[in-house]
Structures are given as C-alpha cells and as structure tokens.
Amino acid sequence: MSNRFLLSATVNDTPGVLQRVAGLFSRRSYNIESITVGPCEQEGRSRMIVAARGDDALVRQMCSQLSKLIDVLDVVQLQERPFVSRDLMLVKLRMEPSKRSELQSLIDTFRCSVIDVSPDTVILQVVGDTEKNDAFLQLLRPYGILEMTRTGETAMSRGLGEREPTSIG
Amino acid sequence: MSSINPMMDSTYSKPKDSREWLSGSDILLRALLEEGVECVFGYPGGAVLYIYDAMHGNPDFRHMLARHEQGAIHAADGYARSTGRTGVVMATSGPGAANLVTGIATAYMDSVPLVVITGNVASDLIGTDSFQEVDIVGISQPITKHSFFVRKASDLARIVREAFYIAGTGRKGPVLIDIPKDVSAEKAVYERPDKVYVPGYSDALEASGQPDEERLDELISAIQQSERPLLLAGAGVIHAEASEELRAFVDGTGIPVTTTLLGLGAIPAEHDLWLGMPGMHGTYAANQALIHCDLLISVGARFDDRVTMRLDGFAPKAKIAHIDIDSAEIGKLVSVAIPIKGDARQTLERLNQKLPRAVQRKLPWIEQLQKLKSDYRLRYKPSESELKPQYVIEMISRTTAGEAIVTTDVGQHQMWTAQYYRFRRPRSLITSGGLGTMGFGFPSAIGAQIGNPDRIVVSVNGDGGMQMCAQELAICAIHNIPVKIAVINNGTLGMIRQWQELIYEGRYSHIDLSGSPDFVKLAEAYGVKGLRASSPAEAEQVWQEALATPGPVLIDFIVSPEELVYPMVPQGQGLQDIKLGPDIGGEAHE
Numbered sequence: 001m002s003n004r005f006l007l008s009a010t011v012n013d014t015p016g017v018l019q020r021v022a023g024l025f026s027r028r029s030y031n032i033e034s035i036t037v038g039p040c041e042q043e044g045r046s047r048m049i050v051a052a053r054g055d056d057a058l059v060r061q062m063c064s065q066l067s068k069l070i071d072v073l074d075v076v077q078l079q080e081r082p083f084v085s086r087d088l089m090l091v092k093l094r095m096e097p098s099k100r101s102e103l104q105s106l107i108d109t110f111r112c113s114v115i116d117v118s119p120d121t122v123i124l125q126v127v128g129d130t131e132k133n134d135a136f137l138q139l140l141r142p143y144g145i146l147e148m149t150r151t152g153e154t155a156m157s158r159g160l161g162e163r164e165p166t167s168i169g
Numbered sequence: 170m171s172s173i174n175p176m177m178d179s180t181y182s183k184p185k186d187s188r189e190w191l192s193g194s195d196i197l198l199r200a201l202l203e204e205g206v207e208c209v210f211g212y213p214g215g216a217v218l219y220i221y222d223a224m225h226g227n228p229d230f231r232h233m234l235a236r237h238e239q240g241a242i243h244a245a246d247g248y249a250r251s252t253g254r255t256g257v258v259m260a261t262s263g264p265g266a267a268n269l270v271t272g273i274a275t276a277y278m279d280s281v282p283l284v285v286i287t288g289n290v291a292s293d294l295i296g297t298d299s300f301q302e303v304d305i306v307g308i309s310q311p312i313t314k315h316s317f318f319v320r321k322a323s324d325l326a327r328i329v330r331e332a333f334y335i336a337g338t339g340r341k342g343p344v345l346i347d348i349p350k351d352v353s354a355e356k357a358v359y360e361r362p363d364k365v366y367v368p369g370y371s372d373a374l375e376a377s378g379q380p381d382e383e384r385l386d387e388l389i390s391a392i393q394q395s396e397r398p399l400l401l402a403g404a405g406v407i408h409a410e411a412s413e414e415l416r417a418f419v420d421g422t423g424i425p426v427t428t429t430l431l432g433l434g435a436i437p438a439e440h441d442l443w444l445g446m447p448g449m450h451g452t453y454a455a456n457q458a459l460i461h462c463d464l465l466i467s468v469g470a471r472f473d474d475r476v477t478m479r480l481d482g483f484a485p486k487a488k489i490a491h492i493d494i495d496s497a498e499i500g501k502l503v504s505v506a507i508p509i510k511g512d513a514r515q516t517l518e519r520l521n522q523k524l525p526r527a528v529q530r531k532l533p534w535i536e537q538l539q540k541l542k543s544d545y546r547l548r549y550k551p552s553e554s555e556l557k558p559q560y561v562i563e564m565i566s567r568t569t570a571g572e573a574i575v576t577t578d579v580g581q582h583q584m585w586t587a588q589y590y591r592f593r594r595p596r597s598l599i600t601s602g603g604l605g606t607m608g609f610g611f612p613s614a615i616g617a618q619i620g621n622p623d624r625i626v627v628s629v630n631g632d633g634g635m636q637m638c639a640q641e642l643a644i645c646a647i648h649n650i651p652v653k654i655a656v657i658n659n660g661t662l663g664m665i666r667q668w669q670e671l672i673y674e675g676r677y678s679h680i681d682l683s684g685s686p687d688f689v690k691l692a693e694a695y696g697v698k699g700l701r702a703s704s705p706a707e708a709e710q711v712w713q714e715a716l717a718t719p720g721p722v723l724i725d726f727i728v729s730p731e732e733l734v735y736p737m738v739p740q741g742q743g744l745q746d747i748k749l750g751p752d753i754g755g756e757a758h759e
Binding site: 012015016019020023024027057060061064065067068069070071072073074 | 306307310314315318335340368369373496497499500501504
C-alpha cells in the first residue's frame, strides 16, 4: 500500500548536507515529492522535511538509511502523531483589470493574498497544506496560469512532547 | 605540477605564541600516530607535497609507496580485514583521489574500516576546475560512511580522531578526509580532543550494542519450538570478533550453521555442525538447509542476492530472526519476525547466558543435514596428469593446515578458495565479497602480511585479476614481503567463460587472455622469485619450494580452462534450482 508520508529530520547545518540526503534518495531509488530545508530552533542545525510516497517497509528503510548519515541527528515520521503542514505557493495569472472582481470570491474562500499587480498580471500567494493548494490550483487553471512555484511542504507535530526519533526494529 | 602558492609562505612564519604551532601536515601525522597507525599505504602528488615533506623528517611514520593508488587502498583494506584495525591510505588530488574510488567502494560494500586521506588543490582554487582538481567528497559520498572536507588546520586533529572513531565503530566503513593544500601548510596548535563525541552518531552507537532482552526471549522460545533451526553467520560475526561466542552458541544449542563468503572462518571448517557456504556456489547441504529450515537465525549477514538467489525461494518455510548492528539491514530484503539490533558479540554472549540447558535437542533434522553434507560433499574429478584448480586450493589448504591468511581476487578461483580451503580462524579469508573487485587479491595480501608478519599469507588470483594490480610486485620485492602469490592460470576469464558456456550457449565473447605475460618472468622482472607448475606432482614440489622461501614468490599454476565451479544456482533462479555438476552427489544421485 503506497501512502504519502512526511519525514522531519534534524541535520547539521554543514555544506553538502542536502547533497548527502538527496544523494541517498537517488542512490536507493526513493521517490520524493519535495524536500524543504531551513534553520530550526537549534543553533548550527537545520530541519529538513521530506515528502515521499511508499509503503510502510519503505518508510522504515528510508528512516533507517537517513539515520545512518552522520550529519542527520534524528528522523521523525510525522504521521505517527498529529501534525500540521504548510506549503507556500505563488501563482502568476494573466488578468486584465476588468476580470479581477471575478477572482475575489476565490481569494476570499482560500484566504490567499494578492502580492503583486501589473497591468496584465497578478501574483497570488497561498499558504496551506498540499491538498488545499492542489485544489486551489485546479480552480485557477481556467484563468490561465503564467507561472507557478511552490516551496514544498514544511511541517511539525502538534502539542507538547519531545521529538522522538522513529523507532526501528 | 602546480606551482606552490606564494601566499602560503607567509603561513610558515611562526606566530608569536608560546604554544606549539605545527603545520597541518605535522598535525595530521601526529594525529595518525596517536591513533596507533602502523603503516600508511600511499602515493604522493602535488596536493600532498607538504604532507610528504612532513613525513621526510618523521622517522616514526611508516609509509609504503604503492605503484598505483588502487594498489595502495586494497593493501590498506587487506590490512584492516586481517587485523581488525583501521587501514589508512593517502593519495593526492584529482587522479590520485579518483584512483581510490574502486577501493573505497570495495571497503564500503564489505564494511571495512578505512581512513582515506586525499589532498586537494588549495582552498582558493577549489571550484575553479584547477589542475588536478576533483570533487572527491562529492564523488565518494555514496561509498563512504562519512567524509570530511578540512577547512582549517586547527580542525585536523579533531577530524582525524572523529574519522577513526566513525570508521571503526558500529557498522564499520571507509571515512574520507579531504585536505586542501593550503590547509596542510597552515600552522595551528595541535589540539587532540580527549573525548570524541559526534552528535547523533555517538548516542545511537551507545544505544545500539546491547540487544533488546524481550527480543532475545522471543528468539529463545522460537529456538525451543523449532524442529529445523538454522544459523546463518556473516561478516558481522568477524567484524565483531564474535567467533568464540558463535562457537559457544552452536555448541550450546546444537543448531547447524552456514557461513556466507565473508563469514568463512567464523567457525572452523572441521566443525560437525558447519554446512559450508550457502548461495550461488554454496554447498548442497547449506542450500537445502535454507530451503527447509523452519527457523533461520541470521547473525551479521545482510541477505546478499548471491546468498538468497531468488527471494521467493529463500527460506520459504522459515521464521526469520535477524541480528545486525545496522538496523537498516533488518527487513531490507526479507521480512523478519524477530528483529534484533545489536552487536554480534554482545548479542551472542547474552544469548549464551540466557539459553536454558534444555535447549539442545537431538533433532532428526541435524542427522539429515549431516547426511546431505557427506553425500553431496564438494568434489571434482581428480587427474594425475592435468592440474585441476581445485587441487591447487586443496593443496594450499592442506599444506598450511587451514591456518594461512588467504586473499583472493574475483572469479572462479575465488569460489574454489571459498569451497576448498578449510578455514579454521576468522580474519583468514580476505576477499571482495560485495563489490567483487578484480585487482583486489594481490595488493590486499601485502596489507595482510604487513599486519600479520608471523602468519603465512597466500594470495590466490586468476590470470585476469593478477594483471589488474600486478605492479605492486614492486612493494613485495623492495620490502621483502613474503606473500606467496598463486596465479590460477587458465588463460581465460574463467567465471565469465563459465556463464557464457552455461547461459549464453557457448558463445565465448572476449574472455581469451592470450597475450598475457609469462608470469614467472614478470615476477622475476620485479625481483620476485617465480615458479611454475602444470601437473599435480610439479605443483606439490614448487609449492613446497615456495613455502620454504623466506621472501615473496609467485607461482604460476597452469590449469585447464574447462573446469567449472559447482554447485551453481543460476542467477534469477531459486536455491532449489541448484545444479550439482557432474561430480557432486555421485551414488547419492538417482
């Protein structure tokens, strides 16, 4: 059974760490949907969120292979507990001023914002989980998407509780 | 060679400080000596000139000049496998570093602890495609346990410490240290940390040795319920120095044991319960045991495809218990009912303590396997006139009483060595199991002999592999390293020929090695004694002469190219599809 899953890894903020993780995935033929990486609450460390697809055995393999990298300090599988996730998306649409009012209802429903306007285009910013952003994108297609970019999903578990690395075996 | 950067001269001027300032190169050498390094195998070049300059004034530091970086790293590997200590190799930037790649991958696949030191171009040239520049950290990433790029000399002592710690603990493996030329010249204070702590790694390591007690209880009750238990022991037993514990476990439980290629020697070949090697060229008894067992306990083996063959034919009736130091191996290929993450020695030791006396039972299964072992023992057609390769290996085994260190290259002779040499001790078979690296057999013997000056070291090679690193005869000659080099010379790439005969309907494509040198003359050209034999009688005679010779000897054993390695499970088939060949089974055949 192939599911979508999210891994959250704390890694050393050293040059090449992204290459090590990405290299591991490509060498072992793991399919990943996105990787986000950026600073985290610990100095000198980064947090990496990996979205991928696979069955339970593959998730376990990925976690244990990732944990073996010296620069990876811990790996948490987020689905094991409640979590929140967000993906930021920018969409540039071709839009004459006359049509802009039409867009307003969509903007209200999805709580996105217009962050740039030119005579022929607008840029929308939407922040949500992946499914919401996918749905929004479908609704925008008829307007003519000129350009789209997404950050990929970043995520964290909810509530109190320490990060407990995924147990193996 | 690239000119020396004049900027760097300023780094040689002594800073005003009472502490002892050393160059990066001196720091490196001191750090290596503090790790107890006996010998570094290497090859100089432009980017490591400062390091070699530092060696020049350091009589405590032993360096052995190879004739090719690949020879150097295989020697370091042979040293590491045969001693259990971390091997060290050094090379320059660019081509020097790139020539190490095969050796790094060889060590990585077989979990061999190596510290690989490469020079790189000076920091300000990195990334500019400068002369002899290559991104060795990037290239080696998928084949190293970890790698370091050194940015300043003051980090070097700590990095060397961490590199040895990482290479030699947990599941062992090669660690690379890449040092830009300016860093090897830069001055810094030597500060070796008292304690080594690598965040993440150290904590996991501490937690990883001792196995979970509940899992062990589960395993013990599985053993008590099993009618057909089997033990599969791999390289992990040897890496963990767990042979005695393995033996005690086998004796205590009466469970029969099969050892993988890299696990040979973990239990003496003469042991009653040892069934031989499993897999593609494994014994009939070992493979039948795998097919029919109801409990398979794997210790330090990783279910390589040459062992399992088709996974659906592998231990189909068995509940599998997997003991491994690396949790990523558990459940990677076969589904495991009892996963036990732990060091092989600690786990077996604990199991031995916990085992109830009643665990050993006289199971009919054991008698059945012992009958298979004798009915289907390894055999070949002997000949009085023609020299058979199997005969040569048997002769080497007999005359060294199974006590030599034997290194092999890759191919038929490797399998015959695994089959016919009766290993009695761990760390005695030195062979590239995972990567299957040709050119490994001879240089690895040099390292093994350096690490074991009092043991007989025999290097068994084919005439193909012998030509992949023959240049290292120079080291043997110059340092009088008494390796006995056997060339099993059949004039062809035997294993490829075997596949072409059996699977590609006899279409022999590019396996003829005509044009090979006269190996006796080749040895002599380097100043190494060369001998030749082409009949059993000659073989016995020249081999005795070789053993009696205090220095290195190469023996060219001329054998027939027609001989095939049997048993054989063809690739893509299951263990039940084993082909015994014409000689095995005999009257036991229907």
